[in-house]
Every structure is written in structure tokens, then in C-alpha cells.
Amino acid sequence: MHVFIVADHAHVNGGQARVAIDSALGFAGRGHRVTLFAAVGPVDPRLAGGGVRVICLNQDDVTTARSKLAFAAQAIWNGRAAAALARELAGLDPRETLVHVHAFAKALSPAIGTAIRASGLACLYTMHEFFLVCPNGGFYEYPAARICHRTPMSRACLAANCDAQSYPRKLARVARHVGLAQVARLPELFRHVVTISDLQERVVAQHLPRGTTFHRVDNPISVAQAPPREAPPGDFLFVGRISTEKGAPIFAEAARRAGVRAVFVGDGERAAELKARYPEATLLGWRDAPSVQALMRGARALVFPSVWYEGQPLTVYEALACGTPVIVSDACAGREAVEDGETGFWFRSGDPDALAAHLTRLRDDATADRLGRAAHARYWAAPLSLDAHLDRLAAVYETVLREAALGRARAGSAAGPRAVAPA
Template identity: 30%
Template sequence: MIAVAERIEAPIVPSALPSGGRLLSINNYYYRRGGAEVVFLEQNRLFEEIGWDVVPFAMRHPRNLPSPHERHFVEEIEFGHAYGPMTRLKHAASIIYSREARARLRDILGEARPDVAHFHNIYHHLSPSFLPVLRQAGVPVVMTVHDLKLACPAYTMLRDGKVCERCRGGRIHNVVVNRCIKGSLPLSGLVMLETAVHRALGLYRDTVDAFAVPSRFYIDKLVEWGWPRERFVHVPNFVDSTALRPGTTVGEGFLYVGRLSPEKGLDTLVRAAALSAQPVTIVGTGPMEDELRALAAETGADARFLGFRTGEALHDAIRGCRAVVLPSTWYENAPISVLEAYALGRPVIGARIGGLPEMVREGETGAIVPPGDVAALAAELTRFGTLPAETLLAMGRAGRRWVETDFSRDAYRDRLLDLYASLRGGRR
């Protein structure tokens, strides 16, 4: 696998890579729900464009895209619904080990043997119960690592809005002690049991041939927690820059795009906006919205809240700012919002945490500040607020060039093709 990783980091020659094959593409949801689903669905489209037969495997859901393979999808589990006691008990068992997912996966293999299986998020809804079936059938398996679930039972290494690594070294009882799952003792206990069972059965460690990881930081962090480095391959996220028109003039103020939750460092952003007297626009929804509005009123920050935006409305908001700001205080992986900002010709001010520093070239495509440091962020907002328009546009152009070379749809597909070829050739 080390050789594979080294080859993927080298320049890629698309004409030398294989095209055509059958991809079993797996994810809990089969509609655009979050970042993982966007990558999952766009990856399917990329491979269909070059003649691959893509067979999806997911959970049934009213919002799913149409698929001729839907008959093989597993029963819907939607947390928050008012299920009865017996149904809740059945779902709890399926979260840990879904016999239905295992059986339906066998049906798929009976109809069409894939050349490779690639899964994204399968926790809770599908569960990893079907992975040994793929292993026994000799199908190479790839997992894209969208979060830190392989190490942290609660996905995020986050507790009470701060980074937490207390479960390191197998001490997963801390997820119950600290009620890490929505502050609930029963849910935290269920997730601890889920983690214990999956680790005891080796459902990830013994069945996945390669882990595709969008950030080098996540690779390093998982290695710190005991995973062998050779199991991981750096495969950055991508955006289709050809579909995004960059801004040609500099806008006003600064923009945040994303969920309004404590780990995003938005209190730092509002306070920095007040300290620097620079306007900020916040796009997104989440549990902190009321608190952030109150903080803006209290501090006198010039903060506008636009709510949820998508498509051209979101792109216009990005083009209308001087820079996009990501003030996170948790271990971000590789936010696509950074790549979208670059593709739209805007620099990025990011926090020095998680995978963000590897996505910002200081002074060339943006700036990096310490997480949670109001004064440092305010200083950058002030500086970017006075930079000449041509300097900001030059940063935006540099970011777009970077996206077009290293984070393009073709680069992403070619990296995976190279990885798939190495696995299909038996070099695991």
C-alpha cells in the first residue's frame, strides 16, 4: 500500500489508467444530504461518464434519487421518528450489526459481481455487517474517511465544543462517561457497544483494503491512534470548477458558509468582526443561530444572517465577499467550502487546526490564524479589509489555479482509478 500511496501523490497520466468496470458504490443515503453524500453522488457520476456500471447500495428513503437497484436497499431507519418500542429495539440491533444489509448485499453479488466496492458513510443505517461478505467474495474494498469514527466512537473527537481525545488507547467507556452522543446516556451506551462489537469483529480493520482520506491530517491522527499508515491513501476532495464562474471584482465584507454549531468557532468570528469593525455575513443554519444573533447585538458586530443558501444564490454570496472565513475549533477534514471559494475566485482565512492548514497557502491563497484567537482573527479581517483589490483578486486566481490542477474532478477520478487498478491487480 505504501507504493500505492506514493504513486497517487505522483503526477497522474489519465490515458494510462483503466476505464470501464463495475463499481459497487455504498452510502447510507442516496440523495444530497451532506458533504459525504455530495462526494458519493458526484463520484458515481464521474465513473458513469467514463463507462463504468455503477451499482448503488443504500437505505430506502423518500428523498432518494431513482435507481433500478432500489429493491436491494435496506429498510429506512430515520432517527428522531416516533417509532414504537419493538421497532426501536430492532433498529438498535441493526445499528450494531444489520443482518438485512448483509443479506441484501449477498443478493447484489449474486446478480452482478463488482470489480471494486467503495463505501462512504455506513454507520448506524447500513452498519459494516456486509464487509466480510465482500472480503469472502474477493471484491476489493475502499472506504473514504469523511470523519474520525475509525478512532472516536462519536466521530468528531469533540466534547462540549472542544477537542477531546479521551477514548485514545481503547478507552471507549469515556463516550458513556461524558455522554458524548447528544448528551444521552442510552445513545452513548449504544454507540459504545457498537464500537466494541465492530472492533472485536475487525469489521473495518480486517475487511477494508484501502482507506481514501481527503486530508493528510486525518491520516496522521488515525496513525497516532494506532492505525498502520500503509492502510491510508491521500485522495483530496474536488469541485467542478468548470461549472463555477469566478468573481472579477472584489466584494464587501467577509463570509462564513456552513453549519451554525459550536465547533465552527462562530463566536470567535462574531467577536472578531466587532473588534475589527468589519462586516461579516453568515450563511447556514444550526443550533447556535439565536445565540450568535444575540452575541452580535451584544458586541455591536456588523453581522448578517442569510440562512440556508444553495446553488447560484450561494455562489453569488461568495463572489460578493472579500474572503471566506472558516474559524473552526475542531479537527476539520477537508472542507469543500474552501475549494468552492477558490473556484469562485475568493481567498480563504482559515483556522490552524485539522486539515485546514494544508488547504490554505499563506499569503498566496489566503491566511491561517490560531483557532479561537479573537485578536488574531480580527487582525486578519482588518488586514484583508484594507488590501488592494488586485491583491485579493490575485489570491483568488491562485486559489482557482490550485483547484484546477490538484482538486479537479479529473484529478479525483484519476487518483481513484489508479487506486482501484492497484487493488484489482492484487497489490493490496
């Protein structure tokens, strides 16, 4: 099998790229031919050593672009990426090649759809976020700090100032979405869509063509198994971007009301404001993965107060794997990992009093220990390992390739033998 992976970045800059690169290395390690096509470098050095062929265009993303106007044009329609992808896909054997798109919205643009369609190769898309159906990718109104329930690209959607930065940027994203839906026709192209949570599928199903087939494939979690912790649990921990949509201010306020210490690992646009308003909170900044997991193992609970949908929040699963209970907002996909009252608690999204009540309950060492041991046992009964991820993904690939082969056979039968005129 030739697994041809398409992603915005050729290095790990977040969960989306990490899953794409880990799966590339995993399939190469299993003896498959693997290609990674990306817009933005640098290239992760593990890829060459792992036997993955990399095509990187060394283009900009929003963080490196010198000209925001030029990058806006690239993000709307990246013709260079489409042409390069078309050249790479030309001539590949359709019997063994599958194109798996992980990301396009940060650099490649919807233009890649024209190249994939022209190749005639089997393809699928992993929905790490919501850009396939929502112009701003999150079903979230940033200025109003609330989940958006408007129909994407409706009049109400077009009129809404939902972008995190400005309405003109919203209009640029609308232009990109017009190209996505009307020119590249990505929702029709990706008849097979991988989702990473049940909530995600429920949200997007109504906005995709009726013939779309959904495949649930959990992202892999990289946590080494260790015995349940023995030491008394410590403080309450937040890991992630310190922003409104991630619920960081809600946690800080709830911790104050509960009289407990809030520890934040991460950074973001609300960090300075949060530190000034809640001087009793501890802000550690970003930490590497081993340090974060060590903090999780020592925490009384991970608090995940996100007020938007999320996809599959990996920190929730990492905490459970570390034997740490999780208090999670009931509006986000992270709740699917937590058994309310058994491995953690759900709380009413956006409500600091509801969160404070659970923080107070977990001040009891025995309760925190009981939930932590249950979290550890439940996670390791069916761990989200890379091998489990690859096994599930390989089964999906086989399904997609088999369907494509049947489609080619039917097309050949419909064409039939050429008629011969009578003498």
C-alpha cells in the same frame, strides 16, 4: 470494471453522499458498470438516468426514525442491511468487482463488514469522517468544545462524556464500535483507506493496523470557472452549520472586535443564541449552491473558524475557486488549502483576537484583491474537478484489484495440486 458503491443515503444530504453519488454517475458515464447500495431513500433521480443500478432498503436514519430505541438497535447492528448486501455481492466476478464503502455509521452500521468479508471481493473505504477509529466519529468533545486526544476505546475514552447529546448515546456508539472492531473487524477488512486530507491521515494512522495502505484522493469541487472578480470585495462570510465546533460564535465575536459585518449562510443549534447575542450579524439561513457561490464571489473573505479536525472542508476550496481569500483556523484540515499570507490567513484556533487581527488586515481593499487573485490563480492551476477525482480514484481501484488478484493467485499456489496416493 464493476464499481459497487456502499453508502448510507441514496440522495445528497451532505458532502459525503454527494461525493459517493457524483463518483457513481462519473464512473457510469465512463462506461463502467456501477451499483449503489444504500439504506436510506429517496433515491436521487439522476442515478437511474445516468445508468447507475440502485438498491435502496428504504430504512430510517436518525432524522426519520419514529422509535429512537429501534433506530439505536439498527445503528449498532443492521442485520437486514448485512443480509441484503450479502445477497447482492454473491456471485459477482472478483476479477472485475470492487466494493467501495463511503458511509455506514448513519444507517447501515458495521454489520455490512460481515457481508463484504464473506464475498471475498476487493474493497476499500473512504474516510469522510473518523467513525472507523473513533466512536463519536470526530475526535471531538462536544460538551467541552475541544479536540479529543484520548486513545479511542481506552478507559479514558469510555469514561469521557464526549457526545453532542448525552452520555447514554455515547455508550450506544461504544457498543457499535465494539461490533465494528471485534465482530465486523472493519479496520482489518479495509486494508486500503482513502483519505481526503493530510491531517486526517496523521490522526488515524496510529489507530489502524500497520499494514493499512493510505491513498490520498481529494473530493471533487463543483464550481464553474470564471475570471477573477473585478468589483470591490464586500463583507466577511461564513458558510456552514452554525454550531460550536464549526466556530460560528468565534467569528461573530471577532467581527465585533474588528468592527466588520459578519454574514452567516446556514443554520444550526447556535443560530438563535448567536442572533440574540450579536444582533449586528446577518443570518441568511441556508441557500442553494449557485446562491452560495454568488455570495462567495462578492465576499471580502470566507471565514472558516472550525475548532475540530474536519475532513476536507469543501467550502474552503469553493471560495478559493471563486477568487475569494480564506481565513482559516490552524487546527483544521482546511488550512492545507490556504497559503498563509498568500491566498488567505491562518489564525490560532479558538482565538477571536487572532481572527479579528486578520479581519482588520483584510479591510484594506488592495490586500483583499491581491489575496483573492492569488487564490483564484492557485486553485485553477490544478482544479479539483470531477474528472481529476475519477482519474485518481480509478488508479486506486486498479491497485486494489491487482493486489486482490495476486492474493487469490498466491492462495491457489499455496493449496497446490491434490496429492495422489501411490498404487
